[in-house]
Amino acid sequence: MYPQGCGGSSPLIRTKLPEIIDGGRLCAGAIRRKMMGMISRTRSLIFLAAAGALAQPGSWTILQDTAERAFSVEVPRGWKAQGGMLRKGPLDPRVQIDMTSPDGRVTMRISDFGIGRFTVPTQQGVRLGFTEGKPYSAGQPPTTTIVARYRSGHEFADLYGQARFSKICQTLEAKSIKTEEPVFNAAHNGPASTTAGEVVYRCVADGQEKVAFVYAETMLYEMQGTGNWSPASLLSFLAPKDRAAATYTMLFHSAASFTENPQWTMRQAQITASQAAAAMATFRRTLQETQARYERWSASMSGQARNFSDALAGRTLTVDPRTGQQREVWTGTGATRWIDPLGTVASLTLSPGSSFRALQDTAH
Numbered sequence: 469m470y471p472q473g474c475g476g477s478s479p480l481i482r483t484k485l486p487e488i489i490d491g492g493r494l495c496a497g498a499i500r501r502k503m504m505g506m507i508s509r510t511r512s513l514i515f516l517a518a519a520g521a522l523a524q525p526g527s528w529t530i531l532q533d534t535a536e537r538a539f540s541v542e543v544p545r546g547w548k549a550q551g552g553m554l555r556k557g558p559l560d561p562r563v564q565i566d567m568t569s570p571d572g573r574v575t576m577r578i579s580d581f582g583i584g585r586f587t588v589p590t591q592q593g594v595r596l597g598f599t600e601g602k603p604y605s606a607g608q609p610p611t612t613t614i615v616a617r618y619r620s621g622h623e624f625a626d627l628y629g630q631a632r633f634s635k636i637c638q639t640l641e642a643k644s645i646k647t648e649e650p651v652f653n654a655a656h657n658g659p660a661s662t663t664a665g666e667v668v669y670r671c672v673a674d675g676q677e678k679v680a681f682v683y684a685e686t687m688l689y690e691m692q693g694t695g696n697w698s699p700a701s702l703l704s705f706l707a708p709k710d711r712a713a714a715t716y717t718m719l720f721h722s723a724a725s726f727t728e729n730p731q732w733t734m735r736q737a738q739i740t741a742s743q744a745a746a747a748m749a750t751f752r753r754t755l756q757e758t759q760a761r762y763e764r765w766s767a768s769m770s771g772q773a774r775n776f777s778d779a780l781a782g783r784t785l786t787v788d789p790r791t792g793q794q795r796e797v798w799t800g801t802g803a804t805r806w807i808d809p810l811g812t813v814a815s816l817t818l819s820p821g822s823s824f825r826a827l828q829d830t831a832h
Contacts, residue, residue: 528725531565538732541578542725543567544718554581557611561736567722574707576719578726583628583702586616588688588695618688618697622647622665625684629667632704633680637671640680644668650685652701652723662687662700671706679712681705681719786827 528542533552543549544567551565565578587593587604598604598615605612619627622645633640649655650664662685669680685701703723707715788807806824819826 528721533563533729536561536732537729538736539563539726539728541565541727542722544569544722546570551578556584560584560611565722574705574711574715576705576715576722577703578719578723579699579702580628580632583699585611585613585696585698586618587613588618588690588697589615590694613696618695619686620647620663620665621650621684621686622663622667624686624699625665625667625682628684628699628702629669629680629682629704632682633669633671633706636706637669637673637678637680639670639672641670642667643670648683650701651683651720653685653687659691660687660689664701673706677709679705679707679709679715681707681712681716683720788825789828790825 527545529545531541531543531549531551533539535553536555538553538561543565547570548568549565551563553561553563555561562581562584563579564581567576568574587598589598589600593604593615600615600617602615603612604615626642626645629642630640645667646665648664648666650662653662655662664683664685666681666683671678671680681704683701683703684699686697687700688695688697701723703719705712705715705719804826806820807827808821808823808825
């Protein structure tokens with residue numbers, strides 16, 4: 469069902485989306501294009517408000533996450549809705565929500581369990597074998613990411629669309645690939661930056677012509693020469709051509725209603741803090757172990773250096789077994805160093821007399 473007022477007198481929704489759906493009107497797309505000309509935050513708020521206004525009152529119900537009670541989201545009443553939170557690791561909670569119309573002809577999805585985080589390749593990493601597509605683990609406990617160069621919003625939307633819909637659609641043809649301003653995340657936020665884009669496909673599935681759609685916002689976080697990125701927002705749908713406009717509006721309305729449970733947010737912050745504390749404790753322990761190894765190595769190398777220096781200078785460190793006194797003596801050519809009560813040292817194979825006793829070689 470089309471949103472009420474599609475093609476009506478409002479100047480906000482009379483713009484066509486030419487040649488994307490064979491000349492048909494995609495009113496939600498027209499709304500969005502008009503709004504994209506506004507200042508980023510104001511534009512985003514107006515767009516989401518418009519999507520909510522076009523949704524019929526009372527046509528929504530609340531889906532609660534049952535796994536961790538992490539969030540709630542509005543889904544169309546009467547539709548099959550499933551999904552929730554899936555935790556891949558302490559610092560890697562993921563969301564996926566699938567919605568299917570009662571007749572099964574329309575599917576909408578928010579986010580995707582299968583999509584995690586990515587690490588931008590570095591020259592050093594490549595030399596160590598961490599090339600594009602390889603898994604990379606870091607942190608304590610380790611969090612696994614995939615090595616991949618950063619993809620902007622429209623690039624990721626197209627890659628995801630091909631991966632998701634190519635097995636469903638016998639024909640999948642991109643009709644429009646566009647960059648957009650982010651709706652759900654700030655374009656610039658300290659070391660993080662976000663880009664957005666959307667792709668509209670012509671899909672032929674089971675002999676029926678449909679519209680496939682993906683909207684993605686990808687966020688890049690750069691710090692001290694390293695970069696990590698992920699799809700901060702990911703929306704997609706597949707619908708018959710004559711239901712694409714309504715589906716578009718419902719999908720964005722549902723995404724805009726996504727609300728985190730404050731208690732879960734606090735718990736996740738505590739988990740993050742505890743993991744950071746554990747990582748710092750591991751770092752300090754490793755640092756102490758490294759320091760101890762260095763000191764042992766340094767002492768060993770110092771001793772070796774002294775022995776080498778002594779050899780060059782013709783000196784040997786000895787100890788008197790009777791008194792325990794250490795003394796450097798000339799190495800000489802004999803195998804044994806001898807000392808008498810007056811401190812006279814001789815280096816001979818045999819004892820030079822009954823008053824001499826043997827010295828023992830020792831190390832520094």
